[in-house]
Amino acid sequence: MSGVVAQGVTKAYGATTALAGVDLDVRAGEVHALLGENGAGKSTLVKILAGAVRPDGGRLTLDGAPFAPKDPAAARAAGVRLVSQERALCPHMTVEENVLLGGEPTRFGVLKREEARAIAARALLAIDPTGAKKHRLRPDALVRDLGPGERQLVEIARAITEPRCRLLLLDEPTSSLGADDVEALFAVVSRLREAGLAVVYISHHLDEIRRIADRFTVIRDGRTAGTGRVAEATPADIVTMMAGRSIEDLYPRSPRVPGDVVLSTQDLAGAGLPVRASLVLRRGEVLGIAGLVGSGRTELLRAIFGLDRVRRGEVRVGAYVGPASPAARLAQGVGLLSEDRGGEGLALGLTIADNVTLSRLVGLGPLGFVTPARMRAAAARFIEKLGVVCAGPDAPVGSLSGGNQQKVALARLLYHDVDVLLLDEPTRGVDVGARAAIYALIDRLACESNKAVLVVSSAAEELVGIADRIAVMHKGELGPARPVGELDVRAVMLEQAGAS
Amino acid sequence: MKYLRKYPFLGPLVAVVVVYVIFAIVAPGSFTRAENLTTMAGQTVVVGIAASGMTLVMLLGGIDLSVGSNVALSTVVCALCMRAGAPAILAAAAAMASGLLSGLVNGALVTTLRITPFIVTLGTMRALRGLAKGLADEQKIDAPSSGLDALVAPLPPGYGWALFPPGVWIMLATSGLVAAMLVYTKGGRHIVAIGSNEATARLCGVRVERVKWLVYGLAGLFAGLAGVMEFSTLTVGDPTDSVGLELEVIAAVVIGGGSLAGGEGSVAGALFGALLMTVIRTGSTYLGIDNWVQDIVTGGIVVTAVALDRARRASETRR
Numbered sequence: 001m002s003g004v005v006a007q008g009v010t011k012a013y014g015a016t017t018a019l020a021g022v023d024l025d026v027r028a029g030e031v032h033a034l035l036g037e038n039g040a041g042k043s044t045l046v047k048i049l050a051g052a053v054r055p056d057g058g059r060l061t062l063d064g065a066p067f068a069p070k071d072p073a074a075a076r077a078a079g080v081r082l083v084s085q086e087r088a089l090c091p092h093m094t095v096e097e098n099v100l101l102g103g104e105p106t107r108f109g110v111l112k113r114e115e116a117r118a119i120a121a122r123a124l125l126a127i128d129p130t131g132a133k134k135h136r137l138r139p140d141a142l143v144r145d146l147g148p149g150e151r152q153l154v155e156i157a158r159a160i161t162e163p164r165c166r167l168l169l170l171d172e173p174t175s176s177l178g179a180d181d182v183e184a185l186f187a188v189v190s191r192l193r194e195a196g197l198a199v200v201y202i203s204h205h206l207d208e209i210r211r212i213a214d215r216f217t218v219i220r221d222g223r224t225a226g227t228g229r230v231a232e233a234t235p236a237d238i239v240t241m242m243a244g245r246s247i248e249d250l251y252p253r254s255p256r257v258p259g260d261v262v263l264s265t266q267d268l269a270g271a272g273l274p275v276r277a278s279l280v281l282r283r284g285e286v287l288g289i290a291g292l293v294g295s296g297r298t299e300l301l302r303a304i305f306g307l308d309r310v311r312r313g314e315v316r317v318g319a320y321v322g323p324a325s326p327a328a329r330l331a332q333g334v335g336l337l338s339e340d341r342g343g344e345g346l347a348l349g350l351t352i353a354d355n356v357t358l359s360r361l362v363g364l365g366p367l368g369f370v371t372p373a374r375m376r377a378a379a380a381r382f383i384e385k386l387g388v389v390c391a392g393p394d395a396p397v398g399s400l401s402g403g404n405q406q407k408v409a410l411a412r413l414l415y416h417d418v419d420v421l422l423l424d425e426p427t428r429g430v431d432v433g434a435r436a437a438i439y440a441l442i443d444r445l446a447c448e449s450n451k452a453v454l455v456v457s458s459a460a461e462e463l464v465g466i467a468d469r470i471a472v473m474h475k476g477e478l479g480p481a482r483p484v485g486e487l488d489v490r491a492v493m494l495e496q497a498g499a500s
Numbered sequence: 501m502k503y504l505r506k507y508p509f510l511g512p513l514v515a516v517v518v519v520y521v522i523f524a525i526v527a528p529g530s531f532t533r534a535e536n537l538t539t540m541a542g543q544t545v546v547v548g549i550a551a552s553g554m555t556l557v558m559l560l561g562g563i564d565l566s567v568g569s570n571v572a573l574s575t576v577v578c579a580l581c582m583r584a585g586a587p588a589i590l591a592a593a594a595a596m597a598s599g600l601l602s603g604l605v606n607g608a609l610v611t612t613l614r615i616t617p618f619i620v621t622l623g624t625m626r627a628l629r630g631l632a633k634g635l636a637d638e639q640k641i642d643a644p645s646s647g648l649d650a651l652v653a654p655l656p657p658g659y660g661w662a663l664f665p666p667g668v669w670i671m672l673a674t675s676g677l678v679a680a681m682l683v684y685t686k687g688g689r690h691i692v693a694i695g696s697n698e699a700t701a702r703l704c705g706v707r708v709e710r711v712k713w714l715v716y717g718l719a720g721l722f723a724g725l726a727g728v729m730e731f732s733t734l735t736v737g738d739p740t741d742s743v744g745l746e747l748e749v750i751a752a753v754v755i756g757g758g759s760l761a762g763g764e765g766s767v768a769g770a771l772f773g774a775l776l777m778t779v780i781r782t783g784s785t786y787l788g789i790d791n792w793v794q795d796i797v798t799g800g801i802v803v804t805a806v807a808l809d810r811a812r813r814a815s816e817t818r819r
Binding site for chain 1: 685690695697
């Protein structure tokens with residue numbers, strides 16, 4: 001039987017059990033969705049298949065033969081390729097060089113240019129058969145000039161240049177893509193399926209799974225929690241399998257009473273984006289900003305927070321009018337949660353205590369000194385309050401799962417006790433369980449603590465679920481904010497695509 | 501702009517030409533004589549050869565601070581061999597072997613101990629210097645330099661057809677070889693890939709550790725060759741020679757478009773960077789400008805080169 005089969009795979013890291021017996025059955029010619037919350041063991045399983053991690057126990061077979069790759073090179077040789085979540089490209093090199101990297105055709109170490117060109121051309125044809133992206137995806141284009149969608153396609157091109165490629169592992173391939181790029185990716189994945197490849201597709205987006213996957217397997221706590229045909233399962237079934245709880249509890253909403261205006265912008269324009277944005281944010285409400293990736297949502301938050309230059313227009317925070325530095329904004333009680341958690345939002349090498357207290361290192365010891373004990377105590381409070389799963393305040397943030405990292409980033413804003421929270425993609429790369437916790441926290445902040453919350457998100461469903469009003473950003477122009485009662489997910493998606 | 505991006509050495513080339521023309525106008529007429537060009541080329545040889553190796557190391561995202569000490573050690577090894585009566589070619593080979601060995605030690609420490617190259621080579625910089633002093637008994641070593649002294653000396657009468665002393669041709673040949681290796685061989689592309697994104701290179705099956713090891717070895721080999729050239733200039737083995745040379749070599753690479761973060765750098769650019777510093781030094785001497793002014797100017801040029809490069813990059817991404 002062709003395809004990959006895993007039976008009772010186990011893996012432990014020291015005292016932590018990552019996989020406690022996972023079964024997976026992926027057939028050639030199908031797209032198989034691998035679902036589960038962060039930390040459920042999806043990544044470990046994928047790494048085992050890709051040869052980056054060796055399992056402690058269990059059996060793997062590839063096309064019926066025992067499969068036990070000792071390193072990534074062995075897995076590649078057997079026809080297994082991983083396209084990981086981290087963009088794994090060399091930005092200084094060309095598309096062709098990236099596609100061929102590690103498998104360059106050579107004679108005595110000297111590159112065979114003609115052959116290299118031919119291989120790269122074949123791979124590019126496979127990912128872009130209509131030539132729609134031909135002007136960007138040239139073999140000699142530098143990867144650093146490409147957008148995220150094109151980079152993703154280059155990575156897939158690299159994976160499928162291997163003539164023996166039989167199993168393609170895609171780890172959250174759409175996490176940084178806009179809608180157009182997602183379509184292009186789906187087209188490529190469908191073609192690969194028709195060509196008889198087995199594809200394992202990891203994603204948090206159930207709507208994507210419904211469109212692209214044939215079957216699914218859910219992993220929970222290191223075990224297979226369920227498997228089946230996508231067409232025969234409802235999203236509610238799948239979420240219940242993933243979280244062990246039902247979807248209705250996902251968006252709690254307490255009665256909210258909007259208060260005074262704390263933040264407003266008037267015709268705000270940044271250096272490039274946004275072009276024009278006016279908004280009003282009150283205490284005790286959640287304002288959602290919808291829009292496609294690249295529409296200027298992130299830039300709007302950055303301009304408000306003082307990270308990007310304001311070219312025109314005004315920002316008013318409380319009684320204060322005008323631009324300000326991030327330090328000044330924090331002093332005024334405005335905090336930003338970055339969309340780039342690993343690169344900007346958190347210092348991954350530092351501990352939870354360091355990260356939580358970083359923006360306000362006062363009152364943590366005598367005479368303005370900072371004592372580790374007080375920092376730990378301060379962090380411990382928020383670890384408990386937000387339910388961060390960790391070894392303790394001294395655990396490095398890099399050792400946490402995505403959802404728990406995001407909770408630490410949010411804890412910093414709470415510790416700083418800001419009144420206005422600017423949240424940029426607060427649930428990106430966050431599993432269902434942690435997402436529910438974050439939604440509940442946002443609701444509590446608006447309702448009980450009377451904070452003002454501005455949320456940017458690519459997921460229209462999420463905004464409709466948590467916001468009181470939603471404004472849509474399109475090509476740098478922010479539309480009027482409307483109450484969620486007048487909007488639904490479809491209307492938001494149409495408007496952010498510029499169709500209304 | 502487009503050309504500058506494809507051929508990063510054009511920037512430093514233009515700088516060399518501009519600076520040369522300025523000196524040609526303001527300096528005494530003897531500055532533009534052909535002999536002076538030959539002399540300047542000869543004075544660039546040591547830094548130029550070492551810069552080829554440094555370009556490779558910096559493309560990897562590494563750095564080699566031990567170059568100066570390595571050069572000094574090579575002059576000592578070379579002088580000891582010559583004094584013992586070895587033929588010139590053998591002495592040169594011994595000096596290069598000592599350079600290669602030192603480089604391989606750097607590479608082994610970087611790859612096996614996983615210490616950052618800055619620290620490793622900071623250590624070997626001192627250690628190699630000590631080794632050179634020990635070998636030389638803390639003294640300069642006088643040795644017959646017959647055969648090697650012609651490498652960078654002005655061409656004897658009747659050999660004008662060669663245009664430059666042999667050392668200059670050796671420098672051009674090694675630079676050409678290294679540049680071709682970077683473009684046309686798998687190993688060369690792997691060096692750039694590691695500097696650009698090491699994790700990716702490893703994922704793609706590039707043997708990262710082996711490539712690094714070899715690159716540090718190559719850098720050592722070039723330092724050894726540079727040491728032979730230095731011996732040819734000094735005609736003695738001097739364990740206290742070339743202190744701070746590594747910074748000049750790094751400056752040449754950076755002026756030539758190299759980045760400390762890896763993934764970028766050009767052998768030709770580094771060569772022009774080295775030449776630029778020589779032209780400034782020589783021109784200033786012709787004008788009677790004090791040494792301290794030259795230092796300030798050279799320092800300014802390093803920073804300006806990087807600033808210009810960044811500005812160009814920024815304007816490209818804004819586009």
